Amino acid sequence: MYGTVEAMSQKYTGDLREITQYRAGNVEINIAKHSGYCWGVQRAYDQTVATAKTTEGPVYTYGPLIHNPQTIEELRNHYGVNYIQGPEDVDQGTVVVRTHGVPPEIQDLLRAKGVNVIDATCPYVRVTQNYAALLLKQKYHVVIIGDPKHAEVISILAYAKGEGTVIHSLEDIDKIPHNKRRLGVVVQSTLILEKVNKIVNALLARAQEVRVFNTICYVTTERQEDAEHIAQTNDHVLVIGGKESSNTKKLAIVAETHGARAMLIESESDIDFSKLANAKKIGILAGASTPNWLIDKCKDRLVEHFSAAPVGA
């Protein structure tokens, strides 16, 4: 199954930029090779737009489709797609399940109300949900390494049907019931491998058996590698993405860990040029839920500003 998903995703190259370097005045601007919507987000966005164009009646997404305010606004204004917070908010029409997925009971509840459900869960998240179900079937206590409040983790936990524990940090390991000696581990798609390694090592010390599925998404790995490279080769880094976006926040952490001064922005109007006064090389990173047009707008704003700046400024 994993192979099939990989084959599907390999066809997508929309997040690979052809031109990554620009020059404006004395400043070099370098955009990360992989930036913009990842495959899963593009797929969910396309499904939502296609549904809105072809379906009668109201179309909603279950929660904001992605953590990007501009995209949410575009869906509302251009396609009439709003989002709901829970099954109680809707009695008819169509609900698109976003990339993070939802617990299966929620889909059942919506269908029982007569609501049409379009499942745009990212196939990679779906694989993780399936691993959780498999581990449960094989009598493991399911451990999900991730943020317990994140929608993806909530959806995966539901597949453990009460036999799961979410571990966000080493301190959380004590939350696993002491009689659980066979642990089956899956990981939130956007986590940093080093953090996962530390938690898995600690789990090994307390369990008889630990089975681990590394479900960190390849997009996360690619972007974190890009973030390291961009941070090491630029003095300042702009990280473009929604303030609620998990992978955007993590890119900023990776950039700062590797020595760059990171500025988290949601749009070109958030760029604080006073902090870039001495910049010579500015890197640009973007989360998997940041549209390409927004990255270009931020780059254009930098080019405009530094091209207009007096030489030597």
Ligand code: SF4
């Ligand atoms: S980052 Fe990975 S898991 Fe998340 S939506 Fe994109 S492809 Fe899917």
